[in-house]
Amino acid sequence: MPLVTESLELSDYREHVEQLFEADSSAIVSNSCTEHAEVVIETLISHSKTSLLFFCERLKKELYQKSSVVAKLIEASKRGVAVRILTQHQPETDLAEVIFPHLGDTTKFEIRVCPKESEGASADMNFIVMDSKAFRYENDREKHQAFACANSQELAGKMTTLFLKLWSNALPAPRQVSPAAIA
Numbered sequence: 001m002p003l004v005t006e007s008l009e010l011s012d013y014r015e016h017v018e019q020l021f022e023a024d025s026s027a028i029v030s031n032s033c034t035e036h037a038e039v040v041i042e043t044l045i046s047h048s049k050t051s052l053l054f055f056c057e058r059l060k061k062e063l064y065q066k067s068s069v070v071a072k073l074i075e076a077s078k079r080g081v082a083v084r085i086l087t088q089h090q091p092e093t094d095l096a097e098v099i100f101p102h103l104g105d106t107t108k109f110e111i112r113v114c115p116k117e118s119e120g121a122s123a124d125m126n127f128i129v130m131d132s133k134a135f136r137y138e139n140d141r142e143k144h145q146a147f148a149c150a151n152s153q154e155l156a157g158k159m160t161t162l163f164l165k166l167w168s169n170a171l172p173a174p175r176q177v178s179p180a181a182i183a
Contacts (some may be wrong), residue, residue, distance in 0.1 A: 135152065
């Protein structure tokens with residue numbers, strides 16, 4: 001499995017990642033800067049057919065409030081993709097507040113938070129799994145070291161198993177009230 005480096009220009013990187021997903025490739029692509037993370041996250045969301053599992057620290061605003069990411073999550077939810085987001089701490093972004101108005105009552109969109117002192121709350125990783133076969137895995141948040149793959153059922157399966165274990169002990173995310181809702 002060749003590793004694609006970060007040296008590509010953003011447009012070339014986007015094109016390459018899209019090609020890997022279109023080809024259902026098992027190649028590993030490196031993904032260690034915010035712009036490349038956004039490309040991979042958008043691609044995972046766009047190609048999802050059944051499920052998206054997000055495990056992250058806080059749903060950081062610089063990624064998850066971007067209109068392109070929000071639009072793709074809305075599109076995926078409208079296609080019937082089940083979206084589960086598990087954060088370790090109170091989310092920075094209230095995606096539910098942004099996305100729910102665009103969806104019907106049958107949406108499969110959930111956000112939960114790991115209980116304090118739980119295994120999930122102390123993990124130093126982020127990951128996203130698409131359809132139990134594709135993923136983005138960040139194993140060091142401080143250094144932003146990450147990689148992604150369009151087709152590795154073995155690795156995606158392990159992340160899915162971990163996610164479901166952590167999800168089963170998680171609590172519904174507290175509702176965040178935007179300042180606009182109070183005014």
